[in-house]
Amino acid sequence: MSDVIWTGFASVLTFQALALNLFGVVVGIIFGVIPGLSAATAIALFLPITFGMEPVVAIALMMGLYIGASSGGFIAAILLNIPGKPSAVATTFDGYPLARDGQAGRALGASVVFSFIGGLISMFAMLFIAPPLSDLAMRFGPIEYFAATFAALMLLGSLTGDSLVKGLLAGLIGLMLALVGSAPIDYTPRFDFGLYQLSEGFPQLAVLVGMFAITEVVKAARRDPTEDAARPLEFRMRGFGISLKETIQQMPNAIRSSVIGIFIGILPALGGTAASLVAYTAAKNASKEPQKFGKGSMHGLVASETANNAVIGGDMIPLLTLGIPGDVVTALLLGALTLHGLTPGPLLLKTHGDLLYAIFAALMIANAMMLVVQFFGIRVFVKLLVIKKYYLFPIIVAMCAVGAYSANNVAFDVVVFGAFGVVGFLLSFTGFPFAPVIVGFILGPLLEINLRRGLMLTDGNFLAFFQSPIALVFFATAALLVGATVRYRRRLARAAVEGDSASRY
Amino acid sequence: MNALTHWKDVISALVLIVVSIAMFFASNGLEAKTRMDIGPDFMPKLVAVLTLALSVVLLVQGLRRNRALRAAGKLPGQAGVPRQGDFLERHADWLSLLLIVAYTFAFEPLGYLVATACYLFLQFTVMAKADERRYLPFAVVAVAVSALSYYVFLRLFYVFLPVGLLG
Incomplete structure (x- = not known):
């Protein structure tokens, strides 16, 4: 195995790939630090400029952006008590108390170090879990593939957002959008509204960029007065701010949090936010001093920051082995790989065996660069917290419009970009989660092809789908997790009602 | 609300x-x-x-x-933070969306340079608070960014953006 890993590193160790990897990490961190910008926007913005690149170079850039953007969220969490990213919510619990206590440097240093460690452990997990899983996926027929896709969408719909019905409807809206354009298998034109530009369906990039970038800008335009008043706390940092001894003492916690992050990353729908919250709770339960959590416990901070970066490796596993993205970032990465002729799916690692190792190498190098860049640049990144958004955000919109245009060099795609900004705004205004829409849109064609092929195999008998043991496992897992979520939400709702009435009487 | x-x-x-x-x-x-x-x-x-x-x-x-x-008598007159500021500040979100849609439609007919410069200037104005609005810097940045990005996309990435009015 070691020789293929070296081949992977060798493919990334070119000047161009390394330079773009570093560029990606720096830009990614900037997007991670500024509240309101996300990894998804960073990747969507730079996706178009990878068109002309070699696949490996494009991967180096994308992985740099992914790692960088996943690690910047803690700065706002610690110094402003605002989670820069949703996945940094649990970081605010102990990070901000630590900073108020004059230990901001220590908290920032520990976050950098443990983001690195969480990422590192998860990348090795990816390297060892993906190949056997890919062997298993090779045996998938249309029925199993349909079951896997369906389960992923069900999970996304039921676990994201705060209403089961709306989550599932969001997935269906995504599937509807995917129906536009020629039908798979027989190429019958469908729902193109008489526009020849839609005969291939909505342009993927324009849809994704429009929904993300525009919605983020429109949300930022409606400013939050509390955010304006926020001033980052002062901090002093010597070295990494955290001693080697303390780092070693935190390792059991870090390993537990990484394992949680990796598993949550593999499951579709649940991402860094859930991982950091679960790891935080696990660390609290395992701690001898649980009363310190929430008041500036290093254990809590380490758990949160390790877990939300450990999601990265886990997230990549279903993408590379099944071609199923579990969240928006991986959906965009899927788009990026497809543009370079690398169609993710069960065959990807068989036909492009070196790809896994190139991705592994790109992630490892980006992770190391993240450590170095954060170490030397943290003072600069902190200044980004008070950047003037009214200059930055509009420029991002214009660059995204160019991106949407350059995919096919047609102005129609720019109009689609704007239209999906409106769609995204309406969805977020009415409280529909984004992730199921995006993943439904991307997976729609796959779901349809496999459903139709599967039904042809079974002469139109859907019940026969349950005779496949693998498919049954997927259906059962989806049903179990959806059932558990529904029960958990009922309990939360009941607790809220009881708490409400208790306070009133 | x-x-x-x-x-x-x-x-x-x-x-x-x-x-x-x-x-x-x-x-x-x-x-x-x-x-x-x-x-x-x-x-x-x-x-x-x-x-x-x-x-x-x-x-x-x-x-x-x-x-x-x-x-429960909660429906009418919901509590909520009333929007503050002048017209642009109170409606910045809807106006931004409107501006972006107008920009995407103007992209080809007006051309990238003109459409982008106009969009950026108006969007800066809408997004900035009343006391942050400085029209001259906004205009300079808007024109500079569109010209520079046009040049970079053309020379570095070989993207031929629509020229529109200036064509």
Whole structure:
């Protein structure tokens, strides 16, 4: 195995790939630090400029952006008590108390170090879990593939957002959008509204960029007065701010949090936010001093920051082995790989065996660069917290419009970009989660092809789908997790009602 | 916040019900070029039926919740932070969306340079607070960014952006 890993590193160790990897990490961190910008926007913005690149170079850039953007969220969490990213919510619990206590440097240093460690452990997990899983996926027929896709969408719909019905409807809206354009298998034109530009369906990039970038800008335009008043706390940092001894003492916690992050990353729908919250709770339960959590416990901070970066490796596993993205970032990465002729799916690692190792190498190098860049640049990144958004955000919109245009060099795609900004705004205004829409849109064609092929195999008998043991496992897992979520939400709702009435009487 | 907040679920459910019914009937016109039992109309019909069913659930949930709220006397005059500031500040979100849509339509007819410079200037103005609005720097940055990005995209990435009015 070691020789293929070296081949992977060798493919990334070119000047161009390394330079773009570093560029990606720096830009990614900037997007991670500024509240309101996300990894998804960073990747969507730079996706178009990878068109002309070699696949490996494009991967180096994308992985740099992914790692960088996943690690910047803690700065706002610690110094402003605002989670820069949703996945940094649990970081605010102990990070901000630590900073108020004059230990901001220590908290920032520990976050950098443990983001690195969480990422590192998860990348090795990816390297060892993906190949056997890919062997298993090779045996998938249309029925199993349909079951896997369906389960992923069900999970996304039921676990994201705060209403089961709306989550599932969001997935269906995504599937509807995917129906536009020629039908798979027989190429019958469908729902193109008489526009020849839609005969291939909505342009993927324009849809994704429009929904993300525009919605983020429109949300930022409606400013939050509390955010304006926020001033980052002062901090002093010597070295990494955290001693080697303390780092070693935190390792059991870090390993537990990484394992949680990796598993949550593999499951579709649940991402860094859930991982950091679960790891935080696990660390609290395992701690001898649980009363310190929430008041500036290093254990809590380490758990949160390790877990939300450990999601990265886990997230990549279903993408590379099944071609199923579990969240928006991986959906965009899927788009990026497809543009370079690398169609993710069960065959990807068989036909492009070196790809896994190139991705592994790109992630490892980006992770190391993240450590170095954060170490030397943290003072600069902190200044980004008070950047003037009214200059930055509009420029991002214009660059995204160019991106949407350059995919096919047609102005129609720019109009689609704007239209999906409106769609995204309406969805977020009415409280529909984004992730199921995006993943439904991307997976729609796959779901349809496999459903139709599967039904042809079974002469139109859907019940026969349950005779496949693998498919049954997927259906059962989806049903179990959806059932558990529904029960958990009922309990939360009941607790809220009881708490409400208790306070009133 | 306004009264619309409480009707979000009901309104979105109604819209989805209309869309799913329209989609179901539009799918009737789809015929496969080859004879197949499972044709191109299968998936749209399936999606339409599922959407219709879940939208009805959402509609009922929304109406029930509003009835409960009304019974508790909470529906009219909801609490919420009233929007502050001048006209641009109070409506910055809707105006931004409107500007972006206008920009995407102007992209080709006006050309990248003109459309982008105009969009950036107006968007800076809408996004900045009243005391941050400085029209001269906004204009300079808007023109500089569009010119520089045009040049970079053309020379570095070989993207030929629409020239429009300046063509």
